[in-house]
Amino acid sequence: MKTFTIIKTLIIPSLMLLATHRGESLYIPRDAPSSAPNFSGQVDGCANIHNTFKKAGTKEGLSFPFSDLKACYESFAFDNKRRADTIDTMKKTFNGFYVFADQAKEQPAQGFDFKAIDIISEIDNLSQKSYANDFEFSNDATNLVTELKDPHTIFFPICYTRFTFTQRIALYATASQDGTHTIKVFKDTIESQNNDCEVDRIDGVAAIDVITEYARDKVFVSKDLGVRFNMALASLALQNGTYILQPRSSQFTLRLVLPEKESTTYDLKCGSETKTITRNWEAVINNSDDLDKFTDSNSYWQNFCANPPAGEKVQPPQEPITPEIPPPIRNIGKEPNVNSKKDKRKYHRRTKSEKSHTKCRNIAYPIDPLTVNPELLKSLSPPVNINNLVFDAKIAQFYSLGNDVGVAVLATYDIGNNISVDTLTTSFGNLQTGFKKLADNGAKKLVLDLSNNEGGLTIISHFVNSLLFPNANPSLPTDFKLTDIEKSAILKASNSSQPTNSIFDFGGYLSVDEQSFNNTNEFLESKFIENDISSINGFFAATQSSSSLPWKSSDMIMLTNGYCGSACAATSLLFSDSHGVRSVAVGGFPNIPLSFSSFPGGQAFVLDDPLKRGFDLKTDFGSLGLTDEADFPKDIPTNTMLTFTVRKAFSTVNADEILEYSFKPSTNHIFFDETSIRDPSKLWSQASTLI
Ligand SMILES: *[C@@H]1O[C@H](CO)[C@@H](O)[C@H](O)[C@H]1NC(C)=O
Ligand SMILES: *[C@@H]1O[C@H](CO)[C@@H](O)[C@H](O)[C@H]1NC(C)=O
Ligand SMILES: *[C@@H]1O[C@H](CO)[C@@H](O)[C@H](O)[C@H]1NC(C)=O
Ligand SMILES: *[C@@H]1O[C@H](CO)[C@@H](O)[C@H](O)[C@H]1NC(C)=O
Ligand SMILES: *[C@@H]1O[C@H](CO)[C@@H](O)[C@H](O)[C@H]1NC(C)=O
Numbered sequence: 248m249k250t251f252t253i254i255k256t257l258i259i260p261s262l263m264l265l266a267t268h269r270g271e272s273l274y275i276p277r278d279a280p281s282s283a284p285n286f287s288g289q290v291d292g293c294a295n296i297h298n299t300f301k302k303a304g305t306k307e308g309l310s311f312p313f314s315d316l317k318a319c320y321e322s323f324a325f326d327n328k329r330r331a332d333t334i335d336t337m338k339k340t341f342n343g344f345y346v347f348a349d350q351a352k353e354q355p356a357q358g359f360d361f362k363a364i365d366i367i368s369e370i371d372n373l374s375q376k377s378y379a380n381d382f383e384f385s386n387d388a389t390n391l392v393t394e395l396k397d398p399h400t401i402f403f404p405i406c407y408t409r410f411t412f413t414q415r416i417a418l419y420a421t422a423s424q425d426g427t428h429t430i431k432v433f434k435d436t437i438e439s440q441n442n443d444c445e446v447d448r449i450d451g452v453a454a455i456d457v458i459t460e461y462a463r464d465k466v467f468v469s470k471d472l473g474v475r476f477n478m479a480l481a482s483l484a485l486q487n488g489t490y491i492l493q494p495r496s497s498q499f500t501l502r503l504v505l506p507e508k509e510s511t512t513y514d515l516k517c518g519s520e521t522k523t524i525t526r527n528w529e530a531v532i533n534n535s536d537d538l539d540k541f542t543d544s545n546s547y548w549q550n551f552c553a554n555p556p557a558g559e560k561v562q563p564p565q566e567p568i569t570p571e572i573p574p575p576i577r578n579i580g581k582e583p584n585v586n587s588k589k590d591k592r593k594y595h596r597r598t599k600s601e602k603s604h605t606k607c608r609n610i611a612y613p614i615d616p617l618t619v620n621p622e623l624l625k626s627l628s629p630p631v632n633i634n635n636l637v638f639d640a641k642i643a644q645f646y647s648l649g650n651d652v653g654v655a656v657l658a659t660y661d662i663g664n665n666i667s668v669d670t671l672t673t674s675f676g677n678l679q680t681g682f683k684k685l686a687d688n689g690a691k692k693l694v695l696d697l698s699n700n701e702g703g704l705t706i707i708s709h710f711v712n713s714l715l716f717p718n719a720n721p722s723l724p725t726d727f728k729l730t731d732i733e734k735s736a737i738l739k740a741s742n743s744s745q746p747t748n749s750i751f752d753f754g755g756y757l758s759v760d761e762q763s764f765n766n767t768n769e770f771l772e773s774k775f776i777e778n779d780i781s782s783i784n785g786f787f788a789a790t791q792s793s794s795s796l797p798w799k800s801s802d803m804i805m806l807t808n809g810y811c812g813s814a815c816a817a818t819s820l821l822f823s824d825s826h827g828v829r830s831v832a833v834g835g836f837p838n839i840p841l842s843f844s845s846f847p848g849g850q851a852f853v854l855d856d857p858l859k860r861g862f863d864l865k866t867d868f869g870s871l872g873l874t875d876e877a878d879f880p881k882d883i884p885t886n887t888m889l890t891f892t893v894r895k896a897f898s899t900v901n902a903d904e905i906l907e908y909s910f911k912p913s914t915n916h917i918f919f920d921e922t923s924i925r926d927p928s929k930l931w932s933q934a935s936t937l938i
């Protein structure tokens with residue numbers, strides 16, 4: 248039996264935007280419903296929201312005033328016991344499983360910008376403060392975790408994130424090498440004549456300073472402030488074949504967390520004219536079905552904040568979803584020469600003594616980040632028309648620019664929740680076809696656009712690496728934290744006579760030189776990689792096409808806005824470190840180097856998958872019979888998603904270099920202008936001149 252392991256390192260959830268799937272309820276069952284807190288507000292904002300909805304008689308195009316949302320959120324009484332239980336769970340999760348707790352205490356490497364913190368003692372400090380209501384405490388916990396500037400790691404309250412706040416405007420920045428840096432209007436859906444006006448001041452303060460401070464304090468999608476600055480502003484991303492606003496971009500004017508005040512003034516310069524506009528925050532519900540679920544503060548709490556919500560049956564723990572699937576394609580063709588190192592890699596076969604993993608770990612990440620209120624995003628996106636599409640692979644698109652340049656836009660490594668041999672083989676085949684068509688069209692130079700790729704399946708990342716560099720190891724070495732509780736899981740999983748679906752089962756991994764682990768000690772003492780290489784090489788063997796692409800490192804350049812994360816960061820870091828591929832990053836600050844990728848992590852994991860798809864820490868420990876361990880985190884008393892980086896990735900060139908904490912600037916740096924911010928093909932042309 249062959250191995251087939253899929254690890255999804257997807258990022259997710261930013262606090263920017265996020266929602267439940269329509270019809271599915273997002274909650275975390277626990278043993279008993281928590282009681283509703285007593286209503287403590289003066290005005291029942293939740294009831295006002297309901298009344299606005301009733302009066303309108305429709306769910307379409309509704310928005311609600313900031314003041315009602317604020318009153319609604321602030322209406323839930325603070326509860327000491329709830330705080331104590333939440334803190335206990337956070338501490339156990341971060342102590343036991345968060346792989347970067349030690350690194351987070353160190354001052355940032357030059358080039359990065361974040362506050363060094365001792366996350367455990369900071370969590371402890373939450374118990375010293377006084378809070379006027381539940382929202383204040385929850386917000387403090389959320390903000391504390393975001394200080395790690397690690398989007399794999401979030402404390403995400405479902406209660407306070409059902410609405411998106413918008414000012415119906417999106418901004419961008421132009422810059423030039425001489426140091427000029429200007430904020431402009433990307434799209435104003437209320438007064439379109441403001442588009443491209445310069446934003447001089449925001450609430451009376453220089454606009455650049457306001458956006459920079461917001462990016463420093465509130466945006467957490469990267470340890471590089473320049474990347475956070477980019478994501479505070481508008482950025483278009485290929486989503487299911489169309490360019491629209493990236494759901495985690497534009498964070499200054501599109502927020503999931505309640506803004507601090509009701510309105511903002513913008514002083515604009517439009518040609519020779521100056522004007523001041525004032526914008527109030529409006530709240531738009533993402534899933535309009537949610538409007539049927541509450542009439543006042545009490546029912547809002549019961550349905551969105553309590554754990555579990557009213558009306559939801561407490562579900563018995565489910566068996567993990569583990570479809571039996573064979574490796575994608577059997578090795579065919581000539582027998583490998585097992586003495587050749589290269590062939591060993593290509594045709595690695597499991598011996599009888601190896602643990603057999605024929606199960607696909609079903610690794611649906613809890614939330615699909617792209618299913619967020621698409622209407623709001625579309626309304627803020629200009630139309631994008633790019634010619635010369637050569638092939639559309641959905642997760643990627645391939646374009647030919649005249650003069651010998653091929654462009655591969657690798658938009659995501661996430662193939663959705665239908666992960667099977669068929670869907671993976673299709674994705675592999677499509678990616679291969681796209682690159683081949685570029686080569687067939689005579690592309691001598693290759694621009695790889697990795698902007699806004701938030702990662703997804705590591706196996707797709709490894710496939711892309713193997714496609715372009717067939718003779719090299721496509722994986723980054725990783726390691727767990729190896730705390731006592733993780734060691735107990737590793738021992739328990741390895742002592743099982745059957746392969747388990749636990750992420751702590753060493754059968755799912757190989758040593759860095761691609762050997763199977765024979766016992767727990769070997770595993771505990773080594774770094775390791777995902778055990779997916781034989782599946783990828785099986786695909787190549789079947790299609791007899793592993794080395795037919797024409798490009799060398801020096802024929803390629805990677806283009807990014809720095810927001811190439813997780814499994815995308817893994818690709819870009821291998822290309823750069825191991826193969827010397829150059830990179831051009833766009834945006835950030837003039838004269839300050841900009842990262843070409845962010846949050847390589849390792850692997851994100853979630854304490855308890857709100858959608859119960861069987862891939863979370865609680866299910867994992869449940870299957871090992873270890874949830875009663877004293878150090879295992881109990882359920883959070885409110886409806887909250889807690890995710891954390893559980894594995895760290897290392898450099899392939901410096902064995903002890905932890906990539907998440909290494910600043911890796913791009914080799915070239917360019918900036919947006921009025922055209923290229925709305926037309927990615929302008930950036931492709933610029934990038935191609937650097938090859
Ligand atoms: C809510 O009110 C009831 C009755 O007034 C009281 O017994 C209870 O302690 C209050 N609960 C909270 C959390 O304040
Ligand atoms: C946490 O609390 C301790 C003791 O009260 C205090 O010394 C420390 O400064 C606090 N840390 C922060 C970051 O607030
Ligand atoms: C993606 O676009 C296709 C049409 O191009 C559509 O049929 C499909 O439903 C879309 N998928 C998602 C997830 O939006
Ligand atoms: C999953 O993908 C397979 C293969 O493409 C397809 O046959 C099947 O219908 C898909 N299942 C769902 C639930 O979309
Ligand atoms: C391994 O399993 C056997 C029974 O299957 C049990 O007796 C032994 O204690 C287990 N060892 C560990 C380390 O859990």
Ligand SMILES: *[C@@H]1O[C@H](CO)[C@@H](O)[C@H](O)[C@H]1NC(C)=O
Pocket residue numbers: 758762763764765769
């Ligand atoms: C497992 O044992 C085999 C045979 O002795 C050895 O070649 C291989 O290196 C071992 N695996 C690891 C990870 O050490």
Ligand SMILES: CC(=O)N[C@H]1CO[C@H](CO)[C@@H](O)[C@@H]1O
Pocket residue numbers: 266267268269532533534535618619620621622
């Ligand atoms: C995940 C989810 O519920 N998305 C919804 C957000 O809101 C839009 C429109 O309001 C829906 O179309 C999405 O399905």
